[in-house]
C-alpha cells in the first residue's frame with residue numbers, strides 16, 4: 001500500500017502536530033476542522049514551530065515554505081475522496097468518532113486506511129461504524145507530536161496485517177518509533193499514565209499536598225520532565241476525564257474511578273492550558 005496523500009481531521013493540539021510532521025516528511029496533507037478559527041489557530045502553531053526549526057538551523061526558509069505548501073485546508077469530509085490515509089484527531093468522544101468514520105467510509109476510496117489518534121477509545125468499536133473494519137487502525141501519537149518519538153499502533157479485532165504494515169512503514173517515514181499494541185481500554189500508554197495522573201489529583205483532593213508540591217515530588221524525585229498535574233493541564237483535563245471514564249467503563253474496576261475534583265474542573269470549563277486555567281493559571 002503506497003501512502004502519498006493524507007487527511008488529518010481536527011486542527012487542535014494533536015491534529016496540528018500530526019499534520020506538521022506528515023508535511024515535513026513530504027506527504028501532502030489536507031487539514032480538516034469544523035471551524036475556520038480552529039484551523040487558523042492550528043496553522044499558526046505549525047508556522048511557529050517551523051520558524052523555530054529555521055532559527056535553530058534545523059531547516060531552511062525554503063524547506064519551511066515547501067512544508068507549509070504541502071498543507072491545504074479542508075472543512076468538508078468530501079475532501080477525503082482522493083486520500084490514501086485519514087488520521088482522525090477530533091475530540092475524544094465515541095459518538096463523534098463513529099459519525100466521522102461512518103461518513104469517511106462512504107467518501108474515501110476502497111483502498112484508503114482510516115486511522116484514529118484516539119487516546120483510549122476502542123478501535124474495534126470505531127471500526128464497526130464502517131464497512132471496512134480491516135482497514136481501521138489506531139495511530140496514537142504523543143503530545144507534543146513534533147517532539148515525542150512514540151506512536152502506539154493499535155490493532156483492532158479485524159485490522160488486516162497489510163494495513164498494520166503500511167501504517168508501521170508510514171510511522172518510520174515520519175522518523176517516529178512504532179510500537180504494536182492490542183485493542184484494550186487505554187492501550188498501554190494511558191492505562192499506565194492516566195491512573196498515575198488521577199492518583200495525583202486524589203492526592204490534591206484529599207489535601208495531602210498542594211499542586212506545586214505534588215509536581216515537585218514527581219519531577220525531582222522520579223525525574224519526570226513534568227509533574228503529573230502540570231502534565232494533566234498540558235494534555236487537557238477533558239481528555240484526561242474521557243480516558244479515565246473509558247478505563248472505568250472498559251474494565252468495570254473501581255480502581256479507575258475518575259477523581260471528583262477532575263470532574264468538577266471539567267464542569268467548570270477549567271480544561272488546563274488550552275482554556276487558560278486548570279490546576280494552574282496560564283496567560
Ligand SMILES: CC(=O)CC(=O)SCCNC(=O)CCNC(=O)[C@H](O)C(C)(C)COP(=O)(O)OP(=O)(O)OC[C@H]1O[C@@H](n2cnc3c(N)ncnc32)[C@H](O)[C@@H]1OP(=O)(O)O
Pocket residue numbers: 049052056118119141142143144145146147148189190193225226231235
Ligand atoms: C494523553 C495521551 O493520549 C498520550 C500523551 O500524549 S501523554 C503526554 C506525553 N508527553 C509527555 O509526557 C511530555 C512530558 N514533557 C516533556 O517531555 C517536556 O516537558 C517537553 C518536551 C514538553 C518540553 O521539554 P522541556 O525541556 O521541558 O522544555 P523546552 O526546552 O521548552 O522544550 C524542549 C524542546 O521541545 C520543543 N517543544 C516544547 N513544547 C513543544 C510543543 N508544544 N510543540 C512543539 N515543540 C515543543 C521546544 O521548542 C524545544 O525545542 P528546541 O529547543 O530543540 O527547539
Ligand SMILES: NC(=O)C1=CN([C@@H]2O[C@H](COP(=O)(O)OP(=O)(O)OC[C@H]3O[C@@H](n4cnc5c(N)ncnc54)[C@H](OP(=O)(O)O)[C@@H]3O)[C@@H](O)[C@H]2O)C=CC1
Pocket residue numbers: 009010011012013014015032033034035038089090091092093096100117118119120140141142143234235236239274
Ligand atoms: N491532548 C493530548 O495530549 C492527546 C490527545 N489525543 C487524542 O487526540 C484527539 C484530539 O485531542 P486534542 O488535539 O488534544 O484536542 P483539541 O481539543 O485540542 O482538538 C480537537 C480539534 O478537533 C476539532 N473537531 C471537533 N469535532 C470535529 C469534527 N467533527 N470534525 C473535525 N474537527 C473536529 C475541534 O474543533 P473545535 O475546537 O472548533 O471544537 C478541535 O480543533 C482526541 O481523541 C484525544 O484523545 C491523543 C494523544 C495525546
